Amino acid sequence: MAIGASSQSLVVRVLVLTGAGVSAESGIPTFRGKDGYWRNLDPTKLATPEAFARDPQLVWDWYRERRQRISDARPNAAHEAIARLAQCTDDFLLVTQNVDDLHARGGIPAQKMVRIHGDIFVTRCSRCEFERYDYEHDHEEGIPKCSQCTALMRPGVIWFNEQLSWNELQRVENFLDGGVCDVVIVAGTTATFGYIIDWALRGSRDGGELIEVNPEATPLSQFATRLVREPAAIALPKLVEEFTESSPQI
Ligand SMILES: [Zn+2]
16 A cells, blocks of 8 residues: 555544653663663652652652763654654654654654654653653752742653543544544553553554554554564664655656
């Protein structure tokens, strides 16, 4: 299938779901696996409301280090391939679990992307609605306090055991309600969260292609119509080229 082939009037809808594996190739450690450990601490235990309540300074130290690492990183071939796909698809949505800004820097416009686990560069109040975008405060060292209510500020990400943002969930639901997808690509995620599997299956219902890009098998693999057992930065440029190559000239 050639997506974006202008000779076809077919409306092409594509949903892409990405996870930490896509950013790992830009040098952002995943939470799971030995590279994710920080000062011998397990990130899946640091990224929790309980850890913040117990030791907000420790959690902030870790997040500032991650922010710095992300600022120093660059989008890789996977981010760029997904942005190309977005450009030449009629109806496109990227849902990323990554809190870094590499998809945005790779060229995906905000209206075509849902950052379901938040944005690491947002700092928000732990009590009121106040939040700020935080490149400019990164030199701080202590625990930031809210300028509106003086409560502790926290990173604007969704932690384990926290609710997803209703607004962002609604954007995914609206896209899924808008029709079936011709192609769903799930890349670089172990699909641990039930909602990722749910969206992938709903998006590809009624005969859509469900492609999994992951070096290892995941709970989603059994449902995929195509498995690509390669890292995202290797697999996605080839896949996108295959989908976007123009119709043969007559
Ligand atoms: Zn506040």
